[in-house]
Amino acid sequence: MKLLIKGGRVVDPASGRDELGDVFVSGGKISDKKEKADQTIDAKGLVVAPGLIDLSARLREPGYEYKATLESEMDAAVAGGVTSLACPPDTDPPLDEPGLVDMLRRRAKALARARVYPVGALTVKLAGERLTEMAELAEAGCVAFSQANAPLADTQVLWRAMQYAATFGFPVWLRAEDRSLAHGGVAHDGEVATRLGLPGIPSFAETIALGTLLQLVRATGTRVHVCRLSTAVAVEMIRAAKKEGLPVSCDVGIHHVHLSEMDLGYYDSHCRLEPPLRSQRDRDALAAGLADGTVDCAVSDHTPVDEDQKQMPFAEAEPGATGLELLLPLLLKWGAAKKLPLAKTLARVTSDAARILGVQTGRIEAGLPADLVLFDPQQSWRVAPEVLRSQGKNTPFLGYELAGRVRTTIVAGNVVYEQR
Amino acid sequence: MTKLPDAETLLPKLAAELRGHITPASAMIGLHTGGAWLAERLHPLLGMKDPLGLMDIAFYRDDYAKEGLKHDPKRTKIPFEVEGRDLLLVDDVLYTGRTVRAAMNELFDYGRPRSISLVVLADRGGRQLPIAAQHVGARVEVPAGKRLRLKRGASGKLSLELEDGG
Amino acid sequence: MAANPQLNANGELQHLLSIEGLPREILVQILDTAEPFAGVTEREVKKVPLMRGKSVFNLFFEASTRTRTTFEIAAKRLSADVINLNVAASSQSKGESLLDTVANLSAMQADVFVVRHGSSGAPYLIARHVKPHEHVINAGDGRHAHPTQGLLDLYTIRHYKKDFTGLTVAIVGDVLHSRVARSLIHGLTTLGAPEVRVIGPQTLLPAGVESLGVRVFHDMRAGLKGCDVVVMLRLQNERMNGALLPSAQEFFKHYGLTADKLALAKADAIVMHPGPMNRGVEIDSSVADGPHSVILPQVTFGIAVRMAVMSIVAGN
Numbered sequence: 001m002k003l004l005i006k007g008g009r010v011v012d013p014a015s016g017r018d019e020l021g022d023v024f025v026s027g028g029k030i031s032d033k034k035e036k037a038d039q040t041i042d043a044k045g046l047v048v049a050p051g052l053i054d055l056s057a058r059l060r061e062p063g064y065e066y067k068a069t070l071e072s073e074m075d076a077a078v079a080g081g082v083t084s085l086a087c088p089p090d091t092d093p094p095l096d097e098p099g100l101v102d103m104l105r106r107r108a109k110a111l112a113r114a115r116v117y118p119v120g121a122l123t124v125k126l127a128g129e130r131l132t133e134m135a136e137l138a139e140a141g142c143v144a145f146s147q148a149n150a151p152l153a154d155t156q157v158l159w160r161a162m163q164y165a166a167t168f169g170f171p172v173w174l175r176a177e178d179r180s181l182a183h184g185g186v187a188h189d190g191e192v193a194t195r196l197g198l199p200g201i202p203s204f205a206e207t208i209a210l211g212t213l214l215q216l217v218r219a220t221g222t223r224v225h226v227c228r229l230s231t232a233v234a235v236e237m238i239r240a241a242k243k244e245g246l247p248v249s250c251d252v253g254i255h256h257v258h259l260s261e262m263d264l265g266y267y268d269s270h271c272r273l274e275p276p277l278r279s280q281r282d283r284d285a286l287a288a289g290l291a292d293g294t295v296d297c298a299v300s301d302h303t304p305v306d307e308d309q310k311q312m313p314f315a316e317a318e319p320g321a322t323g324l325e326l327l328l329p330l331l332l333k334w335g336a337a338k339k340l341p342l343a344k345t346l347a348r349v350t351s352d353a354a355r356i357l358g359v360q361t362g363r364i365e366a367g368l369p370a371d372l373v374l375f376d377p378q379q380s381w382r383v384a385p386e387v388l389r390s391q392g393k394n395t396p397f398l399g400y401e402l403a404g405r406v407r408t409t410i411v412a413g414n415v416v417y418e419q420r
Numbered sequence: 421m422t423k424l425p426d427a428e429t430l431l432p433k434l435a436a437e438l439r440g441h442i443t444p445a446s447a448m449i450g451l452h453t454g455g456a457w458l459a460e461r462l463h464p465l466l467g468m469k470d471p472l473g474l475m476d477i478a479f480y481r482d483d484y485a486k487e488g489l490k491h492d493p494k495r496t497k498i499p500f501e502v503e504g505r506d507l508l509l510v511d512d513v514l515y516t517g518r519t520v521r522a523a524m525n526e527l528f529d530y531g532r533p534r535s536i537s538l539v540v541l542a543d544r545g546g547r548q549l550p551i552a553a554q555h556v557g558a559r560v561e562v563p564a565g566k567r568l569r570l571k572r573g574a575s576g577k578l579s580l581e582l583e584d585g586g
Numbered sequence: 587m588a589a590n591p592q593l594n595a596n597g598e599l600q601h602l603l604s605i606e607g608l609p610r611e612i613l614v615q616i617l618d619t620a621e622p623f624a625g626v627t628e629r630e631v632k633k634v635p636l637m638r639g640k641s642v643f644n645l646f647f648e649a650s651t652r653t654r655t656t657f658e659i660a661a662k663r664l665s666a667d668v669i670n671l672n673v674a675a676s677s678q679s680k681g682e683s684l685l686d687t688v689a690n691l692s693a694m695q696a697d698v699f700v701v702r703h704g705s706s707g708a709p710y711l712i713a714r715h716v717k718p719h720e721h722v723i724n725a726g727d728g729r730h731a732h733p734t735q736g737l738l739d740l741y742t743i744r745h746y747k748k749d750f751t752g753l754t755v756a757i758v759g760d761v762l763h764s765r766v767a768r769s770l771i772h773g774l775t776t777l778g779a780p781e782v783r784v785i786g787p788q789t790l791l792p793a794g795v796e797s798l799g800v801r802v803f804h805d806m807r808a809g810l811k812g813c814d815v816v817v818m819l820r821l822q823n824e825r826m827n828g829a830l831l832p833s834a835q836e837f838f839k840h841y842g843l844t845a846d847k848l849a850l851a852k853a854d855a856i857v858m859h860p861g862p863m864n865r866g867v868e869i870d871s872s873v874a875d876g877p878h879s880v881i882l883p884q885v886t887f888g889i890a891v892r893m894a895v896m897s898i899v900a901g902n
Contacts, residue, residue, distance in 0.1 A: 194792040195606065197706040197730030197768060202793070266591055267707030311685055311715075313705030315728070476622060479634035479897075488598075488901025489636070492618050495625035529631040 001413060002026045002035055008043025008374060012050065013347035014363035023048055025370040028413035032366040041415075043374050046407055049346050050362050051083025051114075051371035053353035055173075055251055056227065057302035057324055059085075059116070060391075061107070062100065063092025068304035068391035070104075073324065074113040076390035078417035080325035081373035081406040082300075083114050084354075084361055089121040090148035096121035096132045098140035105141045113416045115371070117143045117357060119173060122161050126150045131161055134170055143357060144225065146173040149274050149319075151209065153179040159216055166222040171358075173225040176213055176234060177275065181205035186315045188230075188278040192261040198314060201276050203231045210234050217246050225356055226250035228301060230275035232285030239294045249356050250294075253301040254330045255321055257287045259396060269310045269317035270396040273301075290348060291338045297353045298334070300327040304392020322392035329402035332377060342377070370413040379405040427570065427578040430541055430557035431458075435465040437555055438508065438539065442466055445506045445534060449473035451523055452494050454512030454570035457578060458541055462510060473498040480522035502531030508555075512570035513580075514540040517551035542580055544568050591713055598902040601713045601722040602895050604731040606772040613776055617741050619894035620887070626663065627889055636897050637666035640697040644670045646725070647684075647703040652862065653725055656885075657700045657734075660892035666698070666900075688712050696720055698900050706730035721899040729763050734895055735860050736769025738888040740777065742880055743815055745887065746856050750774065754781040756809050756851075757800075759819035759841055759868050760790045762830075766860045767819055768798070775799045785809035786841060789830040806841050813851040816878075818843050818859045818868050826867070834867045844870045848878060856880045 003025040010021045024031045057077065060068040077085055087104075089095035095104070101118045108116035120142030124130040134145055145165055151174065152158040165172045182205045187193040189200025210226065214237065217224050229235060229252050238250050255273060260283045264271045271277055289295040303320025310317050327349060335345025354362025361371045380403045385393035409417035447470045450459025456474050463472040478493035509523055520538060527533065541557040560580070562568050567583045590607050594600040599612055626634055642661040644654050649672060661668040673687060682690075688699070698721045701709045706728030713722040726732040747753055755774055761767045761784050774782045775798070784795060785803045796802060803809030810816060826834040843857065857869075857878045865871045874881060 189793045191794045191797040194794050194797065195768075197728050197765060199729075200793055267710050269711075308683060311683070311711065313684070313703065313708035313711055313728075315705050315707075478622070479626065479636045481636075484636055484897075484901055485639075489619065489897045491615060493622045495622040497625070525635065529629065529633070 001039070002037045003370075003410070003413060004037035004040045005043050005048055005372070005374065006040055008046045008048035010048045010364065011343050011346060012364040013343045014351040014365070016343050017364070018341065018343050023364060023372065025410070025413045028370055030364055030366050030368055030370045041374070041408060045376065046374045047342065047377055048364075048372060048374050050350040050364055051373045051409060051411065052081045052327060052349045053357060053359070053362050054082045054085040054300050054302065054324065054327060054349065055297055055353055055356060056088055056299040057082070057085040058090070058304065058320070059087050060304060061091065061104065067306045070107055071111060072389065072391040073302070073304065074108065074111050076302075076322075076324040076388065077114040078409040078411070079389045079406060080300075081328050081375055081409050082324055083371035083373065083409060083411045084117065084357070084359065085114055085324075086117040086119050086143060086357060088119050088146055088148040090126060090150070094121045094126045095119070095137075095142070096124050096126070098133070098136045101137055101140040101142055112414070114411060115361070117141075117359075119144050119146045121145065122147050122165075122172065123152070123157065128152045128154060128157055131164055134165060135168055138168065138170060144171040144173045146227070147175070149175060151175055151177045151179050155212060158212070159220070162216050162220045162222040162224070166220045169223075171223040171225055173227050174213060175227045175275070176206050176210035176229070178205045178209040181208065186272065186276065187264065188261045188276045190261055190279055192264055196264065196267065196314070203233060203278065203282070206231050206275065207233045207237065210237050214241050214246065214248070217241070217248060221247065223247045228253050228256070228275055228299075229286060229289070229295060230256055230278050230282060232282045235285045235289040235294055239289070242294065249296040251297040251299045252286045252290055252295050254298045254323060254327055254334075255301070255396065256283065257290060257298060257334050258330060259283065263396060264314070267314040268396060269312060269314050270321060270394055270398065272314055272317045272319045273321060274319045287334060287338065290334065291340060296348070296356060298327070298331055298348045300324050302390070304390050305394045306391075307393070310394050321395050322388060322390045323395070324390060325388055326383065326395060326397060326402070328375060328406060329404035330397075332404040333402065370410060372410040373406055374408040375404060375406045377404050379403065381405050424560065424580045424582065425542070425558040427541060427580050431461055431578065434539065434541065434555060434557045435462055438462065438466060441537070442468065443506050445504065446508060447473065447500050447505050448508045448510060449475050449498065449527070450510045451519065452476040455510045457570060457572050458512055459510040461578065462539070470500040473500065475523060475526060477519060477522040477526055480526045482518055482522065496526065498530055502527060502533050505533045507533045507536045508539050509536055510539045512541050513568045514538070514543045514553050514556075515546050515568075517547045517549035520551050521549050541570060542568060591710060594902055599899050600902055601709070602733050602899055603709050603713060603722065603724045604772070605733045605736045605769045605776070606731070608776065610776050613737070613740070613773060616737055616891070616894050616898060617744060619898060620741050620890045623893040624887060624890035626893070627886065633663050633665055635665045637661070637664040637900060640666045640900055641695060642666045642668050642698040642700060642896065643691050643696045644668060644700045645673055645688075645691070645702070646671065647673045647701070647708070648726070649674050650702055650726070653702060656888050657725060657892055660889050660896060663889065664893055664897055666896070684708065684711065685715055688715060692717060692720060698723060698896060700725050702726045704728055723895060723899060726765055729765050729768070731769045732765040733769050734888070734892050735766050736773045737895065738884060738891040739766075739770045739817065739858060739860070740773045741887045741891050742858060742884050743856070745883070746880060747814055750777040750779045753779045753814045754783070754812055755779055755815040755817065756783040756785055756813045757817045757819065758785040758806065758809070758843065760821050760825060761786055761795060761819065762790045762792045763822065763825065764819045770817060771798050771800055783809050783813070787831070806847060807850055810847055810850045813855055816843065816848065816851055816855055816857050818857065820860060820862065821864060821868050838867055842866070842868055842870060843873050845872050845876070848873055858884055861885070
């Protein structure tokens with residue numbers, strides 16, 4: 001199968017290329033030879049970019065099929081231009097044994113849509129007591145190890161887990177949250193939580209845990225990717241840690257770049273997220289950190305939640321927002337606000353994410369896998385339940401008009417999504 | 421424009437008429453707001469032993485389900501026993517009779533009077549309930565779409581006026 | 587931000603969910619309307635026919651006999667039919683969702699839902715889902731709001747002090763967990779009380795409490811100086827010994843209201859408490875029963891205030 005994508009605006013964040021041109025795909029890879037194409041896609045007026053790489057998307061399998069199925073969420077991924085995604089281990093049961101990981105990968109592969117990279121559990125059942133068989137899990141396909149949203153309470157276990165992962169050179173992806181300080185909290189411990197009478201999670205629940213993590217990185221040399229920063233101080237700490245040369249990277253949930261505690265309004269449970277939406281100052285620091293590269297990536301932190309679990313009092317509602325289909329438009333919105341060139345904007349979900357994931361995709365270069373997205377950056381659309389492919393319709397952006405619509409998504413040279 | 425009678429002229433006439441009906445058991449209650457003004461003027465002229473009672477029928481209205489509660493209701497103050505009394509119920513304008521119906525209901529929550537007589541400054545007709553006034557200052561024709569109201573000036577001078585709205 | 591969910595299209599009170607966000611005129615309207623209702627409650631026949639044929643559902647997801655009873659009395663004195671549902675013990679334990687419970691009751695032709703819930707914001711969720719002719723009154727949600735208690739506190743203060751514009755009010759104790767404190771603070775600032783103080787140890791004051799427009803005192807003696815009104819908050823048993831406070835005794839020593847501490851307030855200061863009181867924990871008996879205490883009148887006024895709120899919302 002030879003595919004010619006003709007006359008698009010080709011944007012490759014890795015090389016900084018941004019020009020009108022053609023992209024040729026042959027044998028599932030990008031090619032620089034000009035052969036006769038079996039199929040031509042007219043990309044006039046569209047951006048042709050590497051497919052998006054989302055470092056955190058929950059597919060809800062196994063265990064939560066009533067919230068979403070692998071099929072519905074893989075549809076959502078490609079509809080959002082996401083060609084690779086890493087899924088956190090907080091399934092039911094958690095991804096703590098090779099059989100589960102293997103099955104997930106097979107199921108995903110059979111669906112032939114986006115590439116799925118499972119992140120294994122760092123401890124058995126994510127319970128924070130016993131280490132998982134990381135080497136076995138890595139063999140089964142885990143790309144990193146994580147505690148998802150269940151940060152370790154016991155610092156000794158954390159230390160040992162990091163030492164063990166470092167032994168094999170496995171990266172560890174962790175959220176920085178002190179479990180005791182966050183206990184019972186559902187919102188940023190600030191003005192809004194005080195007004196709404198919601199139990200708060202103080203900012204230092206994040207920075208204290210981050211301080212611990214960074215000390216342990218110094219002690220163990222483990223490669224740590226810090227997931228979902230939420231505070232301005234944490235951005236500063238990462239900046240200093242990188243300057244010091246520590247092997248750390250970090251990401252931010254795309255919602256946290258746009259929203260703050262003020263968006264809770266009158267208890268909008270769609271804004272019940274983990275970590276909580278914090279102050280406007282924090283949000284601004286996250287957006288700025290993402291722009292200057294202190295924050296390496298933006299992720300959707302896609303979490304489909306069924307309506308019943310959201311139609312609850314704020315504190316009882318299940319946290320999380322659907323995000324795979326919103327990642328691109330929300331990223332574009334951020335890039336436009338920061339006046340960034342498109343290549344730099346897209347880097348945060350393509351080449352930078354590929355670097356952390358340790359994969360070859362995320363760039364447009366001859367010989368590399370042809371994972372591509374064609375999108376119209378101007379086309380605006382209204383976020384509505386019936387438009388979203390994901391089974392989760394839970395997003396604070398319901399009703400918003402967002403610009404940036406995916407037209408075609410290609411994985412390994414195959415068209416896996418076309419906008420009707 | 422209809423010529424309206426002068427309230428200040430009607431007032432002493434009404435007082436004179438009432439004087440002949442005062443018994444030892446008589447007491448007076450004015451209905452907020454116009455009826456209360458009128459009663460405050462009539463009461464001292466009649467030499468009754470009990471102080472004047474004031475009543476706001478807001479909690480007894482029959483249009484609550486449609487109109488809701490009216491703003492700024494006043495406290496009903498009846499500083500005498502109602503039981504066994506001859507009550508003079510005073511209002512400014514008698515129209516549909518609904519206010520009087522509500523007032524009588526409220527009165528009976530205070531006790532069982534021996535009799536109730538209705539005193540009004542003006543009767544504009546248009547009754548929707550079988551209610552009549554025993555003492556009327558004047559009968560007044562009111563054009564459709566207008567409302568007859570008692571007003572009290574800064575000096576305390578009372579006057580009848582027409583307003584828009586039925 | 588979305589439109590104020592408490593007001594209808596005409597800006598009238600559709601639901602009472604929180605004192606926060608209510609315009610001054612509506613607060614004054616409620617207090618003014620409560621005044622004649624207080625007159626009704628002093629009569630021999632303590633009932634008016636206003637809400638005849640209306641149904642008030644007391645929906646208590648968190649048990650509170652006391653608060654439920656005051657709403658029940660208020661509704662009955664308005665001639666409404668009252669249905670008490672202790673939901674904590676029925677449907678919720680069978681796994682029925684909050685909204686299903688409400689939909690079921692709504693099918694029984696409710697006019698007013700009086701809701702008490704352990705989770706902040708639950709009445710907002712219900713208000714978003716009831717039919718246009720149904721009204722929700724918040725009878726306490728989590729640590730967020732207890733607007734009718736706040737209103738009866740305001741009524742009590744106005745009754746004794748006539749006006750808010752010169753007042754210094756101190757609210758003492760567990761502000762962190764107190765919906766009563768939050769509601770009263772919003773009411774006082776809306777009605778123009780120039781100084782509202784909160785007094786308590788740091789562990790019992792919420793983050794950024796100053797943003798509500800109050801002055802913070804940790805020293806009770808300093809905080810009581812020159813106060814016209816002292817509002818004592820209830821300290822829940824489960825918070826007395828633990829990470830928030832070492833003991834009830836130590837709390838009483840520093841934050842309990844005694845006659846000698848009260849002497850620092852103005853000579854005509856009034857003392858309030860939302861009840862139920864812990865004598866010897868937040869308040870000394872000699873003060874609770876003393877000449878400054880208006881704790882029992884608060885309860886009486888509470889009925890009139892709730893009658894006012896019910897009749898205003900159900901009429902809009």
